[in-house]
Amino acid sequence: MATLKLQQVVKRFDSTTTLHGIDLEVQDGEFVVFVGPSGCGKSTLLRVIAGLEPATSGQVLIAGQDVTQRSAAERGCAMVFQSYALYPHMSVYDNMAFGLINSGVKKAEVVSKVGEAARMLRLEELLQRKPTQLSGGQRQRVAIGRAIVRDPKLFLFDEPLSNLDAELRISMRAEIRDLHARLGTTMIYVTHDQVEAMTMADKIVVLRAGKVEQIGAPLALYNHPANSFVAGFIGSPRMNFLPVAALDANLIRRLQLPATAHTIGIRPEHVVPDAAGAITLQITQIERMGGSSLVRGKIGEDRAVVHDLDGNAFEFVVNGQTDLQERGSVQLDFPTAQLHCFGADGVRIELDTQRHAA
């Protein structure tokens, strides 16, 4: 039973606090993804769980036992590093066998365990090569293999796919998912890429500046983000945010926005082009990808109107190919069922329309 529990974990480096009291519970066999922008503390949190950094305060419990004071080796975790951290002077076999030999495992068992992991990851041909003679994807599999042979309670991945090219990333994503299905071990995965988070996770933990913003299943985060940060982080292309103050009064009434509403958000894929729509978009750019088209533009005639909280252009997605032209205009409608509303502090406000739908 390899559950993980974090209780008020705080991490301070000299005077800066990187983690502000993290509370988290992970069930046995779950695939949890820590996601967040650079510098949010996700890698630090992973290292605290692994035991590579001591927590300033708080408890880490693995499989019900308090391991906060234990060293990294005693926790029973295995880690896959971003740069793989393979020992360059040892062969692939030695790299994978190192941990087992250090733990005093008999040679015959080492051979069989390494052989099994090599078979699982298609590394049998490469066992005698050195890491410098392998491609990036092969090195990554060796790093994963090194973690697998140790039969750990917890797998920890620190942005393992960020050094691979786009195509390899997609295939490795599937492989890691497959691995999880086969081994059933609890896996903690750190990434800054929300696509990886959405496609791989059973549960996503969104972090910002050392605090947990929201924890939940991918679709829960997509449909009901707790605040504007999570709403803007999850989902690609990014959600459009419009300040309520810039909206036309009629529109506000039609959408039934409460008085406390400060910002509304609508995902590009949910915006509907409607000839009778109340919103006019002046198109500035169209990205035609064949299967879908991304239309970018400005709302409002007056250039003084702020189009987005961050100054970004308004975007919406059309399936397939479109006849819309740049420098044209299009009428849009925001379906209330997919509208998100946030207060001045960024916290989500449930709309009456949605309360009924949910």
Add this chain to the structure above:
Amino acid sequence: MKNFLTRTRGRRRLHWTDWLSYLYLLMGLLLMFAPVLWLVLSSLKSEAAISEFPPTLLPYTQKMVKLGGEADDGKLHPVFTVKGADGKPREMVELRRKGIIATMIDPAHPGQALKINIRERQPVREVSVASGNYTELFGKFNFLQNLNNSVFITVMATAITLLFNSMAAFALSKYRFTGQKAVLLLIVATLMIPPTIILVPAFLIVSGVGLFNSLWGVIWPAVATPTGVFLLRQYMLTIPDELIEAARMDNASEWRIYWKIVLPLSAPALAVLAIFSVMWRWNDFLWPLLVLSKPENFTLQLALNSFQGELTTEWHYLLAMTVITLVPVTLVFAFLQKYIATGIASAGVK
């Protein structure tokens, strides 16, 4: 390799820059190797040939032959060329010499003896290697014993130096502890102290501990070198910390991390330090001179010193021994070159 060596700028004929390049390289070669060549060749000359003027490149000695037939007295006699009555030079063998008049006989006509002024004859010379220079050394003063001492000191000192310095460098590069910077500064600061100042205190300690006149008294005092620590520490800093963390997660003890991960990866820097250490120890003169007093404990350098008297220097032995002294260092260099080159070429973490 052949391609590289014969690469020229011009297509087939040599461009003028090629001529210049080759000239420059040739000059460099001569400059570097001429002294060494001279040393080796001179060490093969007999004592007389060394002090000859003008000096010759190859070792020549005078040709010596046995008198044939009845005149044979079992001894070798020197051969000279003499201008004969007809003006043609011919070879003659000297029977005996009294002052400036030599009694010479023609080997073809042994009966006829001629008395010739020594100024009118030229010695016949041939290239001959005076290997006696080397072989006689072994007879003199315990050469093998001194060679053993030198080798023992160099090997043991290098091994201990590598071990201690790499441990210190590992601690100073891969661990964070209070006072780390202070310790490093302290170690490097000792470089500022001239060795001569430490000579007397170090000697007092060595004899106080009872290591006077012992090889270990020569070895121990200088094993912890600040240069070595600094060199290795700078190299170890380039070993990614993630490798050490991965090893920690792989349940490796700190010793195993040091022995199995950090040390093999530091091979190029260790090779450099080994070369330094061998050079320092093999050529070390002052400290062994102070510590060792019995001739059987002397190192080669000290023994070499004994050939240089106040009034005379036995050059031929000196030269032979110098050549012997150079050989080990050259071998060490040649052997360790490989490690430095492969170390630089290897890639670690991506």
